[in-house]
Amino acid sequence: YELQVSEGYQVGRVNGLAVMGQDSGIMLPVMAEITPSQGMGGQVIATGQLQEMAEESVQNVSAIIKKYTDEKISDKDIHIQFIQTGQQGVDGDSASITVATAVISALENIGVDQSLAMTGSLSVRGDVLPVGGVTHKIEAAAKAGCDRVIIPKANEQDVMIEDEYKEMIEIIPVSHISEVLEVALEGEGEKDSLVSRLKSITGSALESSEVTKPAGGSEPTPQ
Amino acid sequence: YELQVSEGYQVGRVNGLAVMGQDSGIMLPVMAEITPSQGMGGQVIATGQLQEMAEESVQNVSAIIKKYTDEKISDKDIHIQFIQTGQQGVDGDSASITVATAVISALENIGVDQSLAMTGSLSVRGDVLPVGGVTHKIEAAAKAGCDRVIIPKANEQDVMIEDEYKEMIEIIPVSHISEVLEVALEGEGEKDSLVSRLKSITGSALESSEVTKPAGGSEPTPQ
Amino acid sequence: YELQVSEGYQVGRVNGLAVMGQDSGIMLPVMAEITPSQGMGGQVIATGQLQEMAEESVQNVSAIIKKYTDEKISDKDIHIQFIQTGQQGVDGDSASITVATAVISALENIGVDQSLAMTGSLSVRGDVLPVGGVTHKIEAAAKAGCDRVIIPKANEQDVMIEDEYKEMIEIIPVSHISEVLEVALEGEGEKDSLVSRLKSITGSALESSEVTKPAGGSEPTPQ
Amino acid sequence: YELQVSEGYQVGRVNGLAVMGQDSGIMLPVMAEITPSQGMGGQVIATGQLQEMAEESVQNVSAIIKKYTDEKISDKDIHIQFIQTGQQGVDGDSASITVATAVISALENIGVDQSLAMTGSLSVRGDVLPVGGVTHKIEAAAKAGCDRVIIPKANEQDVMIEDEYKEMIEIIPVSHISEVLEVALEGEGEKDSLVSRLKSITGSALESSEVTKPAGGSEPTPQ
Amino acid sequence: YELQVSEGYQVGRVNGLAVMGQDSGIMLPVMAEITPSQGMGGQVIATGQLQEMAEESVQNVSAIIKKYTDEKISDKDIHIQFIQTGQQGVDGDSASITVATAVISALENIGVDQSLAMTGSLSVRGDVLPVGGVTHKIEAAAKAGCDRVIIPKANEQDVMIEDEYKEMIEIIPVSHISEVLEVALEGEGEKDSLVSRLKSITGSALESSEVTKPAGGSEPTPQ
Amino acid sequence: YELQVSEGYQVGRVNGLAVMGQDSGIMLPVMAEITPSQGMGGQVIATGQLQEMAEESVQNVSAIIKKYTDEKISDKDIHIQFIQTGQQGVDGDSASITVATAVISALENIGVDQSLAMTGSLSVRGDVLPVGGVTHKIEAAAKAGCDRVIIPKANEQDVMIEDEYKEMIEIIPVSHISEVLEVALEGEGEKDSLVSRLKSITGSALESSEVTKPAGGSEPTPQ
Ligand SMILES: [Ca+2]
Ligand SMILES: [Ca+2]
Ligand SMILES: [Ca+2]
Ligand SMILES: [Ca+2]
Ligand SMILES: [Ca+2]
Ligand SMILES: [Ca+2]
Ligand SMILES: [Ca+2]
Ligand SMILES: [Ca+2]
Ligand SMILES: [Ca+2]
Ligand SMILES: [Ca+2]
Ligand SMILES: [Ca+2]
């Protein structure tokens, strides 16, 4: 098992991205597994020394998973593991789409593209929310050999990668979790059906509205 | 997904208002989703780094939701997400009506007016209680492009907005959660039925009494 | 909704009394609501930043409520809300009778006299126990426009209110929770039946004994 | 309700004894009530700001109660209330027999002699274990008007009360919880049957052994 | 009830041994009782101010008890009480065999030899593991009037008791919990059957192996 | 029972390896036992003063165990005991494969080779992940008399043992938990079936991908 994987497909494994210190990105994989529960009723168990915001991020993801599976996981445990995080652990909510993708891959036993990396926060209704450090993260994904990277659409204007990376990696902006899985999962038929299921249960929030940017663009600064 | 939305209707999303520091308001959305529960029995899960008073505010709102749904959510989880709150999180109870509206919208799958913002605390019986900082909050709602803003009736005399905002935004004072939903929700038939249901289960406390103001008006100072 | 109410009847709302600092009283309402439980089995949920003694006071009240309802609330949640307590919250056990009255009012859907205020601790068997600061509390009730105030019989000798208040407010000393409800609740028939029920289940402790005062009257100093 | 009671019989109320500071005793009543449980399965709820050793004392008492009732309380809550303990609360395990007597009185609805005070720790098998401060406690019971006081047999040699108290109060040393109830409860028939039940379920530990004192009498110093 | 007992047999009571400070031992009894559970499902409740290692020791013992009873205790509570430990409480895992013996005695209602004292840690599979301070503990058992003392076989070479104690007390080294009960329990028939049951369920770990000592004898130093 | 065992087979006992300070290894056994659960539903109970990363390591292992047993342990408790860890306890996740092997040995009642020692972290999907200190650990295993030692394949290039140890011990690099059990367990038929079961449920992650090393080999530094 190599910690850095950037080719092929794997079930339950997704390349996440994090910022180290001020100006450097790192690729951190997230793994997931679904198991029978041992005690009374299923639970979500996340390891990797998650700080508070990361724990809450997992709770937000669980809303989407529970809605998606519709009671079928009531007696299952969902294991989520941040690999290689050491004693300092994980903070922030920018791995939300990474976690959601790993769990759905494990649930459906469909492979995830390992040449893809991703970063993005999530609302409990499936909207992909902006994160910090996108430029450093994209560069880290490129250095690690990835061919594509998913970022939140709301972060598109924050991308200022150096020229040397521009041809190495394709940037894919998304605004809903269904788009993430459309890009990340292997195959066609089964995938299309789960993507449209995700759209129908969580994806209705944006349809009936036209959204506007705030006049004075005081940029949000989530992490 | 834009963090600032001030047009159209969305299910499970409501524009809340908060005070930053001493003299500045900010519009903070709250999102909600109802899902099957995973383990034993449903629970309320609120994220956004809620401090103690905010957690209690969510518990007070849950009283109204449980009364409103009448056991139908006993095996459902209620997810509530404060968007964009970062590491400092949320405190105070002034988002109570925002949370209640987001949850009922998600429960009933009825859209909420995104050109509307709101602030207000709640009693467990549905009374809208006064909050702090209404002037700054109204100005923030106006700046964010909202057309209307709901405030507690008990805060009416605290409103001292600058002239420039007076024509930008309509101020709607309310005293019961049923009035909030009457204003906020999309449509007519289904809405009217849920509003009158809310009135009948929680709204009886004020009917049989005439209320008086305390002689020496030592104004309450909740947050 | 006015925070200060001193006329009419309301269900699930009772005027409590607290001491602020050394020499000043304040009227603080307590509200209650009974709802279906969401998860597994009912619970008591009290908000208003309760400190330890106040939490224990609520547990003592719950003994009386459970005895009174006799399993009928095993799948209900009891919500108790101290209004207007802010960040500093509530301490002490002197709101015990206020809480008990609010909960029983909500359970039975019988109005509580809002021109009445009250203070008193409770034993788990329904005895009203003495509290501190009765003089300041009575004056606060009078200033807030209340016509009557309930105090523990054991505090009768502690009352030293100024002449100006003596005609404004009637002082009602009580020794058992059944007397509190006899005074506080609206109506007759239904009330009498619940009062005698309360007497029979919790009120037997004092009947078979004659009580004596300790020789050296080292006054108790509960808060 | 008088906090100091030293005559007659009451159900669920027992005069306990505590040491204040270095050289002064105080009589502190303990009350108990048995109620239906609200949530899932019964529990023991003790109030009065119990410190750790006092909490453990209540757990030890619960062993005897559960053995005594034999499943009949599996869906009951046991409420135990230390009266008049204020913010400093209760520590130590010397109220164990007081708590056990109050609970069994409440369970069986049999009155407890209020002219009796008591102090004593308990093993989970019903043995009365020695406590500290017996002399000060006996004097406090006498001052409060009690006619009899129960102490652990193992503390007999520690009693050094002043002459003035010797005729005021009878000292009753006991070694098993069944003896405590034999002395404390009202009536005959029903009491005898419960006392012999207590003996048979918890009282067998001492029968088959002859006990010896340690050679060098390093006196135990429990609190 | 005498705290120091060194003759006869008692059910649910075992003489344990502890080290006080650097160079002095003390005999500390452990008591156990098995009761119906009050709430949902049985639990292990240990009192005596147990520190972390002592709590874990009780958890390890519970593995053996659950294996031994095979579901028959699923709705029973196991109460374990360290007597005479005061505010400083108990630490370390050297009372594991004492606790296991007290619980099995209580479960089977078979007396334990009070002229016997014991010290020893336990693996979850029933192996008796070495402890510290055996010399001081043996001397304390002898001083307290005990005739026999059980120690872990792995501590045999650590025994350096003074000549005066050598004839006072018999030292019995053991390597498995079944040997402890063979020595400690009263009677024959019933005991033999439980001892062989203990051997068969937990005793198989050592049979199929020959064990060797590490070359460089860096002695283990558990407490 | 000898703490250091390096011959024969034992059920539920595995030789783990840890680093002490900067440059010294130690062999630490892990034991496991499976028991009926006492309360409501089974749980995993790990003792030995586990720090946070070690607790999370046990949670990751539990994912594999639950997947492997497929609901058969839902009413069983899994006891895991780190022997000889004292007050300082255990940290890090390098005992993951040791714990998994001990638990599966206990579940299946198949002996583990005691002449084998092992170190390795685990993903929730069964991948063996790299650890720190492999050189010191291998030397400790050799000194303790072991003939073989399992290490993560990803640590192969980190092995720099001194010549004196090279002939004493065989180093076995592995990349999946199924390989660990293939090496560690006694016998053939039953073992082969469980190994292939482990492969099929957790082993599919690596099959469909070719893995590449990151260009700049910034070595991972988990503990
Ligand atoms: Ca590539
Ligand atoms: Ca949408
Ligand atoms: Ca607008
Ligand atoms: Ca009303
Ligand atoms: Ca009036
Ligand atoms: Ca009475
Ligand atoms: Ca008298
Ligand atoms: Ca006995
Ligand atoms: Ca002897
Ligand atoms: Ca063996
Ligand atoms: Ca060898």
Ligand SMILES: [Ca+2]
């Ligand atoms: Ca694989």
